[in-house]
Amino acid sequence: xxxLTVENxxxxxxxxxxxxxxxVNNVSFTLERGETLxxxxxxxxxxTTVGRCVLRLIEPTEGRIxxxxxxxxxxxxxxxxxxxxxxxxxxxxxxxxxxxxxxVYQTVDEPLALHGVGRADRRPRVGAMLxxxxxxxxxxxxxxxxxxxxEQQRVGIARALVTEPEFVVLDEPTSMLDPSAxxxxxxxxKAIQSETETAYIFISHDLTSVAKISHRIAIMYLGHIVxxxxxxxxxxxxxxxxxxxxxxxxxxPDPHRRPDPYVIEGEIPTAINPKPECPLYGRCPIxxxxxxxxxxxxxxxxxxxxxxxxxxDDVAASMADARGAA
Amino acid sequence: MVWLRIMRTLRxxxxxxxxxxxxxxxxxxxxxxxxxxxxxxxxxxxxxTRLLPPSGTYPFGTDENGIDIFSRVxxxxxxxxxxxxxxxxxxxxxxxxxxxxxALYESRGGAGSxxxxxxxxxxxxxxxxxxxFVFAMVLVAVFGGSVTNIIIAxxxxxxxxxxxxxxxxVLSLVQRPFAEAARAVGxxxxxxxxxxxxxxxxxxxxxQVSVTVGFAILLTAGLSxxxxxxKPPTPELGAMIASGAKYLExxxxxxxxxxxxxxxLIVFSFGIFGEIMTQVMxxxxxxxxxxxxxxxxxxxxxxxxEVPDAPTVTLSHMSEPVLAVEHLGVAAVDxxxxxxxxxxxxxxxGHSMxxxxxxxxxxSVLVKALLQLLxxxxxVTSGSVRYLDHDLLTMNKGAMRAMRTTQIAAILxxxxxxxxxxxxxxxxxxxxxxxHEKISAKQAEVRSIQLLExxxxxxxxxxxxxxxxxxxxxxxxxxxxxMALMYRPKLLIADEPTAGLDVTIxxxxxxxxxTLAEDAGTARLLxxxxxxxxxxYCDTVAxxxxxxxxxxxxxxxxxxxxxxxxxxxxxxxxxx
Numbered sequence: 001x002x003x004l005t006v007e008n009x010x011x012x013x014x015x016x017x018x019x020x021x022x023x024v025n026n027v028s029f030t031l032e033r034g035e036t037l038x039x040x041x042x043x044x045x046x047x048t049t050v051g052r053c054v055l056r057l058i059e060p061t062e063g064r065i066x067x068x069x070x071x072x073x074x075x076x077x078x079x080x081x082x083x084x085x086x087x088x089x090x091x092x093x094x095x096x097x098x099x100x101x102x103x104v105y106q107t108v109d110e111p112l113a114l115h116g117v118g119r120a121d122r123r124p125r126v127g128a129m130l131x132x133x134x135x136x137x138x139x140x141x142x143x144x145x146x147x148x149x150x151e152q153q154r155v156g157i158a159r160a161l162v163t164e165p166e167f168v169v170l171d172e173p174t175s176m177l178d179p180s181a182x183x184x185x186x187x188x189x190k191a192i193q194s195e196t197e198t199a200y201i202f203i204s205h206d207l208t209s210v211a212k213i214s215h216r217i218a219i220m221y222l223g224h225i226v227x228x229x230x231x232x233x234x235x236x237x238x239x240x241x242x243x244x245x246x247x248x249x250x251x252x253p254d255p256h257r258r259p260d261p262y263v264i265e266g267e268i269p270t271a272i273n274p275k276p277e278c279p280l281y282g283r284c285p286i287x288x289x290x291x292x293x294x295x296x297x298x299x300x301x302x303x304x305x306x307x308x309x310x311x312x313d314d315v316a317a318s319m320a321d322a323r324g325a326a
Numbered sequence: 327m328v329w330l331r332i333m334r335t336l337r338x339x340x341x342x343x344x345x346x347x348x349x350x351x352x353x354x355x356x357x358x359x360x361x362x363x364x365x366x367x368x369x370x371x372x373x374x375t376r377l378l379p380p381s382g383t384y385p386f387g388t389d390e391n392g393i394d395i396f397s398r399v400x401x402x403x404x405x406x407x408x409x410x411x412x413x414x415x416x417x418x419x420x421x422x423x424x425x426x427x428x429a430l431y432e433s434r435g436g437a438g439s440x441x442x443x444x445x446x447x448x449x450x451x452x453x454x455x456x457x458x459f460v461f462a463m464v465l466v467a468v469f470g471g472s473v474t475n476i477i478i479a480x481x482x483x484x485x486x487x488x489x490x491x492x493x494x495x496v497l498s499l500v501q502r503p504f505a506e507a508a509r510a511v512g513x514x515x516x517x518x519x520x521x522x523x524x525x526x527x528x529x530x531x532x533x534q535v536s537v538t539v540g541f542a543i544l545l546t547a548g549l550s551x552x553x554x555x556x557k558p559p560t561p562e563l564g565a566m567i568a569s570g571a572k573y574l575e576x577x578x579x580x581x582x583x584x585x586x587x588x589x590x591l592i593v594f595s596f597g598i599f600g601e602i603m604t605q606v607m608x609x610x611x612x613x614x615x616x617x618x619x620x621x622x623x624x625x626x627x628x629x630x631x632e633v634p635d636a637p638t639v640t641l642s643h644m645s646e647p648v649l650a651v652e653h654l655g656v657a658a659v660d661x662x663x664x665x666x667x668x669x670x671x672x673x674x675x676g677h678s679m680x681x682x683x684x685x686x687x688x689x690s691v692l693v694k695a696l697l698q699l700l701x702x703x704x705x706v707t708s709g710s711v712r713y714l715d716h717d718l719l720t721m722n723k724g725a726m727r728a729m730r731t732t733q734i735a736a737i738l739x740x741x742x743x744x745x746x747x748x749x750x751x752x753x754x755x756x757x758x759x760x761x762h763e764k765i766s767a768k769q770a771e772v773r774s775i776q777l778l779e780x781x782x783x784x785x786x787x788x789x790x791x792x793x794x795x796x797x798x799x800x801x802x803x804x805x806x807x808x809m810a811l812m813y814r815p816k817l818l819i820a821d822e823p824t825a826g827l828d829v830t831i832x833x834x835x836x837x838x839x840x841t842l843a844e845d846a847g848t849a850r851l852l853x854x855x856x857x858x859x860x861x862x863y864c865d866t867v868a869x870x871x872x873x874x875x876x877x878x879x880x881x882x883x884x885x886x887x888x889x890x891x892x893x894x895x896x897x898x899x900x901x902x
Contacts, residue, residue: 042828057510084512097503101525111511149685159511178684178855183899205828208858208900249833251858253900255882259862264830267798 001068002030003199004054004167009063011049021272023049024060025223025279025295031167034197038214038231040207040246044268046223047203051169054201055087056080067166085115088160092172094152098144104130105140108158115163129162130155133188150181154188161192167199174209186212207250211235219243222279223271225298229305239307239315242280260322278308286311286318335606343598350595356400357407361561364397369559377578387580390569391559395581399588401561407592409477409556410543414535416481417488422531424485425492426519432493433500434515447493450486458483459548466554476555480542491534495527529604536600540593547589563589647672648817648849649696653709656688656695656873665691665704666873671851675816678843678850680864680881682857682896688873689853693821696851697736698726713817732762735810735848737839739822741802745794751778751805752790758809777808782838800831807839814846821853836863857900861885869893 011024024046031037041047052058054065056072065072067087075083091097098107108129112122130140133154144152153173160168170189174182190213193200204210210217211231218228219242227240238244241264248260266283278284278291291310298308309315336344361368372392380387386395432443453461465479499505500523508522509515547564549555556562558569563585570581654669666688673679683689694700696711698718711718713734718726730736738744745754755774759765765773771790778786781804794802803823810818823839824832840863843850852864860867861881868878869892877890888894 042830055510057506081512081514084510089507089510091503091507093503097507099504099508099522099526102522110508110513114512156507159507163511179857179896179899180684207829245830249829251829251833251856251862253857253861253885253897255861255885259833263833267800267831268828 003033003035003068004031005064005066006030006050006054007064009050009053009065010061011046011053011058012061015272019272021270022223022274023271024053025274027063027220027223027225028298029218029225029228031199031201033166033199034193035216036193036200036202036214038210038217039201039203039220040205040210040217041220042205042246042268044222044271045220046271047205047220048171050220051089051171051201051203055084055089055169057089082115085111085163086166088163088165088168090153090156090160090168090170090173092175094149094156094176095144097156098152100144103141103143104135104147104155107144107155108162111159111163125162129158132192133158133161134184148181149177150184153177153181153185157185157188157192161196161198164196165198167201170200170202172204172206173202175204175206182209189213207235207247208252219246222268222274224279224295224308225306226280226308227306228298233305237316237319239301239305239312240309241284241286241311241315244315244319262322278310286314332606335602339602339605343602346595346598347602349591350599353403353407353592353595357403360403361401364394364400366394366397368393368397368401368561371559377573377581379578380580386584387578389566389581390573393559395566395584398561398566399563399584402563402566402585402588403592405556405560405562406543406546406564406589407539409473409480409546410539413477413480413542413546414484414539416477417484417538418531418535420481421485421488422492422524423520425489426496426524428489429493429496429500430515430519433497447490450489453483454486456483459545462545462549463552463554466549471554471557473556476546476549479549480545483545484538484542487534487538488531491530492524492527495530496523499523499526533600533604536596536603540596540600543596544589544593563592647674647712648714649673649851650712651696651709652712654692654695654711655706655708656691656700656704657707659703659705664707664873666695669709669875671868671875671878673817673849673851675849676844676847677865678840678852678863680860680867681851681853681870682855682860682867683870684855684896686872687870689870690821691873692870693736693819693853696819697730697734698723731758732813733815734817734819735813735815737803737806737810737818737820737823739825741806741823742794742797742799745797745802745805747794749793750790751792751794751797754805755790755808755812758812762813777812778805780811780842781805781808782834798831799827800835803827803835804838807835807842811842811846811848815848817851818843818848819851819853822855823852824859832859839863857896869896 007028009024009027010022013021013023015021027050029037039047039050049058053060054072056065056075060073063073067083070083072080072083102110105126108126109122112125117125127137135151135154135158139147139151144155147155157173173189174185177185186209189200192198200213202210202213214231216228216230217234218225219234219240220226221242227234227238227243234243235247238247244260244262245264248262251259264283264285269282276295277293278287278296281287281291284291288311296308296310298306301307301312339347356363370393375384375388375392377390378384378388384394384396386399389395389398428443428446431439462479462483465482466475469475496519500518505518505523508518513522546555547562547567550562550564551568553568556565558565566585567582567589570583570585573581649671651669651671654666655664656666657664669692671679681689681692691700691704695706696718698721700706706719713729716729721729752771752774755777756767756770759770759773774790775786778789783789783801783804797805820839824835827835836859839850852859854860864881866878867881867884868875869884869890870876871892877884877888877893884893885897888897
């Protein structure tokens with residue numbers, strides 16, 4: 001049985017009279033112990049909302065979320081608070097996510113105290129956790145403002161991991177960091193995962209970071225997962241025009257790796273009262289009338305490779321042509 | 327740490343504020359010890375010495391009861407300040423938790439919570455809509471003028487002030503990520519409010535306290551002045567002014583004058599004390615510590631081994647450069663600490679050069695130095711910056727400004743924040759065009775439409791009436807590009823032009839910039855932290871670290887065979 005099961009998750013924000021913003025639209029996925037799922041999308045894709053809904057920091061409108069046998073979606077507030085020791089969150093903004101008036105030690109100590117660990121037992125665990133994320137004892141009494149961004153993010157990670165959660169939502173944890181700090185944090189997260197078997201949902205717009213850490217990648221567009229496959233497969237061959245455009249826009253730090261000239265024009269449309277059609281319809285270069293009839297479901301088009309494009313085989317063919325030409 | 331901060335703030339204060347601060351503590355001293363220092367009894371009438379003018383014995387004269395006014399002025403702060411302070415403390419103790427609770431209800435959402443919070447806030451508005459003084463007077467009149475009642479009345483009228491400021495502070499603080507983090511680790515809402523959010527709202531509260539204390543003292547004196555407050559013979563400034571006031575007309579000015587001055591000075595010094603507290607509480611003061619550490623890191627070059635000079639490379643077939651920077655150095659004015667040293671660059675027409683580096687490497691300082699936009703605390707210490715035949719460092723401000731708009735264009739990060747939010751896109755372009763050319767409004771509009779078309783904005787005629795907040799980030803960056811490239815400049819300096827944009831939009835903007843610049847023969851200097859951008863959009867790349875260029879080379883060669891360990895390190899960090 002999967003560690004985490006998310007079925008038909010939907011989140012609708014009412015933004016005005018008769019105006020519903022569907023931030024997350026019927027999203028399903030599972031997560032195994034020790035596994036990382038990368039959730040990729042541009043702003044407005046709903047990836048952050050998915051992470052918040054899974055942790056029930058935002059109440060989902062519909063859908064089922066289960067951690068092992070435990071139905072997260074049905075817990076009352078007290079049960080939910082108790083479960084928070086088993087599921088955690090790391091934030092995008094390293095400084096903003098730390099209380100400026102708590103020291104490093106106090107910040108990491110609090111989750112243990114809240115989950116009923118006695119004072120005497122906490123001290124060694126907090127110390128060990130802080131050392132594990134690479135913070136030396138002399139910064140334990142520092143306030144967040146006195147740390148570098150990389151150190152602040154390490155505190156955030158220590159706070160999330162100190163209760164030994166089974167899964168952690170990593171919400172763009174490296175997007176505000178410099179390249180070297182980014183690499184350090186990714187390495188740290190990977191090393192911790194191999195020791196503890198913690199599962200991660202890694203949310204990011206940065207495909208290069210996602211590819212480094214994820215076992216599987218799900219690409220989101222306008223609240224939908226449009227493509228979902230193991231990392232190696234999806235980075236090599238996409239089966240959805242949006243994924244292909246997204247990957248071709250990634251600028252790899254290698255001047256010889258010419259970007260695929262495949263471009264999707266325009267910008268992501270609004271998610272308010274979307275029509276029941278393919279979310280990419282307005283921008284899609286290979287759209288056809290049938291794409292307007294319904295939201296295409298995510299189906300397994302090749303082994304372990306899911307796509308929500310009716311014309312996935314045309315995407316495959318044109319990618320092969322482009323490769324042949326190059 | 328706290329003491330360090332206080333000391334640093336004190337040293338930075340202007341002299342007069344320091345004087346007021348001393349006076350403030352003088353009043354506090356008198357509040358405690360004043361009655362013991364009085365040379366004469368302060369409450370015993372002495373008919374033989376009524377209304378004597380100021381003299382050696384009675385420096386402030388005597389009042390209608392023959393009591394020494396100086397003695398009474400020394401003793402009076404105890405009454406006024408104590409009432410003011412206690413009343414304020416009471417309003418803080420009641421108002422602060424109420425503010426937190428109302429804010430928590432409000433942020434929770436849901437019809438019931440919102441209705442509760444709304445009702446409560448309207449109720450406070452009703453209390454606040456009464457003239458405070460009259461309201462306090464009525465309260466005292468109804469319940470009697472004992473000191474306790476005066477305190478309660480003053481506390482009552484001031485409580486809403488604290489509820490409101492705490493509520494609004496908490497409402498904005500609970501939106502901050504650290505409050506969500508507190509929820510994510512399993513805190514209850516109430517604990518988030520009081521343990522995590524409230525301490526961060528306290529600076530505002532403390533500042534408000536000092537303002538309110540001054541006001542409460544004034545209110546105490548005012549109530550006593552109209553006879554609704556502290557009763558004679560207790561030494562109290564308001565009552566003293568009242569009893570002295572009736573002798574003003576017949577020339578016996580001292581009985582009201584000295585207590586009046588004392589009251590004014592007390593309120594004034596409390597107010598200024600509040601000002602000073604604001605400065606002590608400024609987050610900027612806290613950040614200093616980090617800056618020092620950063621500066622230190624910069625000085626020592628971080629953890630990286632110090633490597634002497636950039637490997638000199640000859641860039642093939644370099645023609646006459648558009649921009650030539652030699653030996654450029656920039657340092658802080660006061661500490662003389664170097665932020666840039668020995669910068670050499672040469673950029674030829676139509677080419678593009680990337681400047682890459684991590685935060686703190688000095689790349690933004692370089693941009694500012696090139697554009698003569700250095701903040702006053704930084705100054706160029708050496709070297710030259712030549713643009714064609716002009717020496718940019720010695721050029722006067724006016725000429726530089728003209729140069730910046732027509733020949734050297736700049737694009738800065740976060741386009742949206744640089745567009746005036748109150749001006750439509752059309753007005754912005756039109757006024758920029760008309761500032762440089764004598765053209766009619768109609769012509770300017772036609773040109774504006776062409777410009778928007780050029781940067782790939784759909785429906786340009788309609789977009790003219792759009793305001794910056796109606797534009798997406800990508801669109802705003804396109805508008806900035808239109809403004810920058812309006813006059814086909816010879817040089818474009820783009821500092822993180824796509825920071826904050828999504829990858830697909832980033833690609834659109836970068837492609838567009840390249841196409842337009844190549845058409846116009848514009849040389850580009852592209853400052854970025856993203857090595858991917860440098861790899862694909864630049865002919866040459868310079869790597870900066872700790873204020874120096876550690877390596878500069880043609881793009882392919884730099885990525886294929888980096889020669890500096892730092893370049894190698896950066897590449898290792900980003901390679902998949």
